[in-house]
Amino acid sequence: MHSNIQWHHATVTRQRREQQNRHKSFILWFTGLSGAGKSTLAHCVEEILFIRGCRTYVFDGDNVRHGLCSDLGFSDADRAENIRRIGEMSKLFIDSGGIALTAFISPFRRDRDKVRASVGPDDFIEIYCHAPLDVCERRDVKGLYQKARLGLVSDFTGISSPYEIPQQAEIVVMTDKHSVEDCAAQIIEYLEHSGRIRPT
Numbered sequence: 001m002h003s004n005i006q007w008h009h010a011t012v013t014r015q016r017r018e019q020q021n022r023h024k025s026f027i028l029w030f031t032g033l034s035g036a037g038k039s040t041l042a043h044c045v046e047e048i049l050f051i052r053g054c055r056t057y058v059f060d061g062d063n064v065r066h067g068l069c070s071d072l073g074f075s076d077a078d079r080a081e082n083i084r085r086i087g088e089m090s091k092l093f094i095d096s097g098g099i100a101l102t103a104f105i106s107p108f109r110r111d112r113d114k115v116r117a118s119v120g121p122d123d124f125i126e127i128y129c130h131a132p133l134d135v136c137e138r139r140d141v142k143g144l145y146q147k148a149r150l151g152l153v154s155d156f157t158g159i160s161s162p163y164e165i166p167q168q169a170e171i172v173v174m175t176d177k178h179s180v181e182d183c184a185a186q187i188i189e190y191l192e193h194s195g196r197i198r199p200t
Helices: 014-021 038-051 061-066 076-095 109-119 133-139 144-149 180-193
Strands: 026-031 056-060 099-103 124-130 171-174
Touching (some): 026 076, 038 056, 038 099
Parallel strands (some): 056 099
């Protein structure tokens, strides 16, 4: 950190933005294997929140790698940097009073925990999208698992690179057993009961 750089405090605060938005701001951090349904579920939850008048945005792993993280590969170090950038971007977004929904494999527990520690536990809701590897491989809409099995894709999570299951996720959704709608309803119920959004 440069000593001549200081944080500029705005007069329009996060608290004022939350009051105007009529909901809390926080991060919904969707994690799980490729094919576990993270992006699909995140967009489904966003649709529900948007209809209710919430300020939302989904940060999708592939989309972010087209721009902000286009210079990063898939080595362990690059994965860590990818998640660090997403964490910092999400911090700014919740400071704006919005709800950030992030759909990233984010395979390493330490990287997810760093984001949680950075934003604070009240602002970070980890959602583990649980689906066994064989289910994710059967879904494989991008054909990436097949390529990884053939050695055409290196450092692929679940095949040639590990995925560390969350130990204390706030929400676990069984995307292999329940519909997208049911999983979304589970998340919305949690947000209502925790006082982050208003019940309908």
